[in-house]
Amino acid sequence: MKKSTMKTDTSVSIGKLNLKNPVMTASGTFGYGLEFKDFLDLEALGAIVVKGIALEPVLGNRPQRIVETASGMLNAIGLQNIGVEKFLSDKMPLLARYKTPVIANIYGTDVKDYVAVAERLADSAVAGIEVNISCPNVKKGGLQFAADRKAIIKMLGGIKKVYKKTVIMKLSPNTGNIEDIALLCEDYGADAVSLINTLVGMAVDLDKKTPVLSNIYGGLSGPAIKPVALAMVHKTAKRVKIPVIGIGGIMNYRDALEFIIAGASAVQIGTANFRDPAAPVKVAAGIKEYLEANKIKSVKNLIKTLKYQ
Amino acid sequence: MKRLTHDSQVVFNRKIGRGIFHMRLAVKAGIRVKPGQFINLLVSDSYDPLLRRPFSVFDASEKSIDIVYSAIGRATFLMSRKIKGESLNFTGPRGNSYIDFITPGMKKTLFIVVGGGTGAASANYLAKWLRRAGMRLKLIQGAASKGLLIKAGEFCKKGVLFSTDDGSAGIKGFATDIVKKAASVDSVVFACGPKPMLGALKKAVPKGTRVFVSLEEYMGCGIGACVSCVTPVKVKNAGTKRVKNSFEYKRVCVDGTVFELDELVL
Numbered sequence: 001m002k003k004s005t006m007k008t009d010t011s012v013s014i015g016k017l018n019l020k021n022p023v024m025t026a027s028g029t030f031g032y033g034l035e036f037k038d039f040l041d042l043e044a045l046g047a048i049v050v051k052g053i054a055l056e057p058v059l060g061n062r063p064q065r066i067v068e069t070a071s072g073m074l075n076a077i078g079l080q081n082i083g084v085e086k087f088l089s090d091k092m093p094l095l096a097r098y099k100t101p102v103i104a105n106i107y108g109t110d111v112k113d114y115v116a117v118a119e120r121l122a123d124s125a126v127a128g129i130e131v132n133i134s135c136p137n138v139k140k141g142g143l144q145f146a147a148d149r150k151a152i153i154k155m156l157g158g159i160k161k162v163y164k165k166t167v168i169m170k171l172s173p174n175t176g177n178i179e180d181i182a183l184l185c186e187d188y189g190a191d192a193v194s195l196i197n198t199l200v201g202m203a204v205d206l207d208k209k210t211p212v213l214s215n216i217y218g219g220l221s222g223p224a225i226k227p228v229a230l231a232m233v234h235k236t237a238k239r240v241k242i243p244v245i246g247i248g249g250i251m252n253y254r255d256a257l258e259f260i261i262a263g264a265s266a267v268q269i270g271t272a273n274f275r276d277p278a279a280p281v282k283v284a285a286g287i288k289e290y291l292e293a294n295k296i297k298s299v300k301n302l303i304k305t306l307k308y309q
Numbered sequence: 310m311k312r313l314t315h316d317s318q319v320v321f322n323r324k325i326g327r328g329i330f331h332m333r334l335a336v337k338a339g340i341r342v343k344p345g346q347f348i349n350l351l352v353s354d355s356y357d358p359l360l361r362r363p364f365s366v367f368d369a370s371e372k373s374i375d376i377v378y379s380a381i382g383r384a385t386f387l388m389s390r391k392i393k394g395e396s397l398n399f400t401g402p403r404g405n406s407y408i409d410f411i412t413p414g415m416k417k418t419l420f421i422v423v424g425g426g427t428g429a430a431s432a433n434y435l436a437k438w439l440r441r442a443g444m445r446l447k448l449i450q451g452a453a454s455k456g457l458l459i460k461a462g463e464f465c466k467k468g469v470l471f472s473t474d475d476g477s478a479g480i481k482g483f484a485t486d487i488v489k490k491a492a493s494v495d496s497v498v499f500a501c502g503p504k505p506m507l508g509a510l511k512k513a514v515p516k517g518t519r520v521f522v523s524l525e526e527y528m529g530c531g532i533g534a535c536v537s538c539v540t541p542v543k544v545k546n547a548g549t550k551r552v553k554n555s556f557e558y559k560r561v562c563v564d565g566t567v568f569e570l571d572e573l574v575l
Contacts, residue, residue, distance in 0.1 A: 031534030035563075038313045039400070039532070051536075060558055066529045066537035071356040075529065080536050080558060223356045251356070274360055274530040275351065277400060278314065 008291045009298035010284070012046070012266050014243050015166030015191025017101055017128050019046035019266060022299055023256065023284040026247050026270030027052055027105035027130060027170070028077065029221075030280075032091040033098075039277035042098045044284055046266060049103045050091070052132050055113050055120075057083035062214040067203045072224030072249070073271060074201050076215035079107060079135055084120045092125055101127035105170065107135060111151055115158035122163050129163060131155070134172030134197035135219075147176035149184055156188040168245065171195040171236075178232050179239045186240045194245035194268060195236060196229045222271040223249040230262050237263020237304055251279070253286025263304045313403075313532075315340065319395045320373060322388075327456035328380045329427070330389050333373050334397060342369040343406035344435035345501075345523050345567045348376070348399040349531035350388070358384040363528050363562070365431035365501065366402060368462055374402075377430040377459055403531060404566045407435050407499045410521050418497050419445045423484050423510070425502020426452060429459040431523050432501055436463040447491050451484025451506070485513040494518050499567075501525075508575045520570035526561040533563035540565070541574035 010021040024047040030036060033048040042048065060080025067074050082090070087104070095102050104126045108114040118129055133145040133152065145151045152169075159167055169185040171178050173196040182193045198219025203212040211217075229248020237244045246264030249271065250256050256267045272279035291299060317334035325331045342348075349361040362384045368375035380389040391397070420439050424432030429450045436448045440463070448469045452458045455477035463469070470487050471479025480487065485506060492498060492514040500510055501523035510520055529535035539558035556574050559565065 029530075029535060031530075031536075035530075035532050035534040051534075059554060060536065060539070062541075063537075063539055063558075064527055065539065066527055066535070068358060068360050071359060073359060073529070075535070075537065077536055080539070222359055271359070274535060276314075277530070277532060 008288055008296075009300070010288050010291065012243075012300060014168070014245065014266055015128065017047070017166045019101065021046040021284045021287065022260065022266035023280050023287070024049050024103070024245070024266060024268045025273065025280055026268035027132065028075075029270040029273045032087070033095055033102070034091065036273070036277055040281045043100050044281040045100050046284065047101045047103050047127070048095065048098075049105055049130055049268060050087075050095075051081055052079050052105045052107045052135065053081055053084050053087050053117060054079065054107055055084055055116050057081065057086065064213055065215075067212045067218070069201070069203060069220065070224060072220050072222030073274075074203055074213060074218030074220055075198070076213045076218035078215065084117050088120070088124055096125040103128045103130050103168070105130045105132050107132040111155045111158060114155050115162060118159045119162035122165075126165075128166030128168060128191075129159075130168040130170050130194060131159065132170045132197070134170050134174070143172055143174065146172035146174065147181060152181070152184055153188050156185065156190060160189045166191045168192045168194050170197055172197050173228060173232055174200050179236045182236045182240050182244070186242045190242060192243040192245055192265070193236065193240065194247055196225070196232050196248050199225055199228065221249065223251055225249045226255060230259060233259055233264050234262040234306070250283065251275075253283045253290060256283050256287060257290060257302065260299065260302050261304070261306050263306070265303050314398065314400050317374070317397050317399060319391050319393055319397065321393060322391050324389075325377070325461055326459060329377065329457065329459060330380060331367070331375065331377050331461055332388070332391070333375045334399075335372060336374050338372050340374070340402070342366045342374060342402045342434075344408055344438045345406040345431050346402035346404045347531075347566065348374060348401040349403065349528070351398040352384045352387050358387075360529065361400065361531055363531050365428075365523070367430040367433050368437065369434065377427060377433075377461065379427045400531060403562055405564075407431075407521060407523070407567050408438060410567065410569070415497060417445070418495065419447060419493075421447045421449065421488060421491050421496050421498045423449045423451070423488055423498065423500040423502065424459070425450075425484050425500070425506040426457070427459070428501035428503070428506075428523070428525070429464065430501075432499070433459070433462040433464060435499055449484050449487045449491075451487075451502070454478075483509065485509040489513040492518055497521070504575070507570065511570060511575070521567050522570050522573070523566045524561045524568060525566070528562055531562050533560050536560060538562050540568070542568065542572050543574060
């Protein structure tokens with residue numbers, strides 16, 4: 001039998017970025033990337049999205065910061081991070097040794113902070129930024145901007161002026177109408193939107209009669225939230241023309257492909273990294289095998305191909 | 310790329326106390342474990358439990374790793390049902406080691422090794438290491454009652470001191486009561502156990518005694534990425550202009566699990 005010479009194309013484009021495959025890591029679950037170098041080939045990833053970076057280092061919340069729930073987990077880390085300067089001096093030079101594009105997730109307590117971090121990253125080796133307007137775990141962690149149309153317009157205006165590479169807006173499922181916010185981001189120059197961030201949740205310790213997390217509330221992630229995420233990605237992808245990056249409970253390549261068919265141009269792997277640190281590369285490999293097995297030339301041919309009965 | 314994810318097979322999984330189990334895993338040769346390190350076990354193929362569970366290494370050989378655990382939650386209950394031949398995946402070993410803190414100047418030092426509850430697991434492996442290295446050792450284990458004592462490995466040997474809260478075995482009281490009598494400024498204390506025990510250690514030893522403790526915290530990834538399992542650690546030069554905070558959060562999984570007690574904000 002003649003062997004097929006067809007070359008399977010797993011690459012996708014997000015703004016100005018060309019990714020070798022549609023699998024990225026979700027911010028906050030992949031550290032600064034380097035923590036995973038003994039568990040997977042960092043160059044087999046579409047992109048590395050690092051933990052949220054602020055202008056100044058942030059201590060984060062008091063422990064307990066995490067608790068497992070049914071098919072999921074709650075976290076309230078509180079955006080602990082080393083700050084943009086230390087990220088650029090200590091982490092980025094090591095990350096830059098890998099060919100995989102690095103996307104910096106950024107956040108701030110006010111619009112000015114966001115723009116300042118973006119500006120600081122403008123001339124760095126960082127390939128793009130993901131703007132976190134959706135962290136539910138600190139009083140001022142972006143969530144206050146999630147549905148604030150004026151603030152988003154101001155923020156995107158400011159960022160686009162100082163940052164010329166790819167800008168992704170990470171959206172919250174916790175407030176208002178996520179499609180409307182996505183549309184707004186598109187109108188004001190975002191290159192892509194990523195969704196969903198975690199859902200606000202809570203766990204109670206019955207014996208102690210206290211909240212389990214010191215922050216009381218945390219962000220729910222993991223397989224438990226996948227159906228919610230799929231619905232939001234589907235609704236959003238119907239409304240916007242810019243790429244939608246699907247996030248939420250993706251554990252394997254089949255989950256990832258479901259998001260892609262529902263409208264996502266790429267996906268991010270989050271909680272799965274804790275269970276299996278090699279999860280993102282397994283997802284990427286699984287997608288490639290699926291395409292080959294089904295003789296689909298390019299993963300792009302699968303985006304938004306959901307059939308309706 | 311170093312491979313830090315491994316498959317293993319259950320060799321045995323014995324009940325050795327009230328709700329306490331001793332499990333031996335057959336691993337491929339060449340995985341080296343230092344005393345105080347832990348492995349992060351994937352307990353189930355389903356998403357319940359979803360996350361891995363970290364366990365201190367109780368003993369290790371060229372081809373096996375032993376853990377001792379208490380079946381207290383869903384994950385450990387599922388583990389207690391594992392039988393010989395079943396496969397378990399783990400990441401690790403991770404974390405620093407007690408022995409990282411041993412300096413050449415400590416050749417004649419008396420090492421007091423304390424295990425409280427299942428904290429006795431890492432104490433066992435450390436005691437074995439110290440004994441083999443020809444170091445002076447006093448091994449202590451404390452538990453709530455006799456049925457909860459871990460009587461395995463080094464704890465079956467002569468000279469081990471036990472305490473129970475109810476006096477059903479060993480002395481009545483806490484392990485720290487024994488430490489109080491044994492410790493001097495020249496001794497070094499290594500301990501693993503519940504937070505109250507670690508706090509009590511500070512008061513049990515003469516000022517200036519070096520105490521190192523292995524901490525347990527709820528972990529997410531167990532590889533240093535998620536910063537869930539943090540503990541507050543004092544910052545040097547705190548109070549100066551450049552150092553705003555008096556403490557910072559360090560990750561128990563990779564910055565520890567062993568810290569010098571004096572550095573911790575308990």
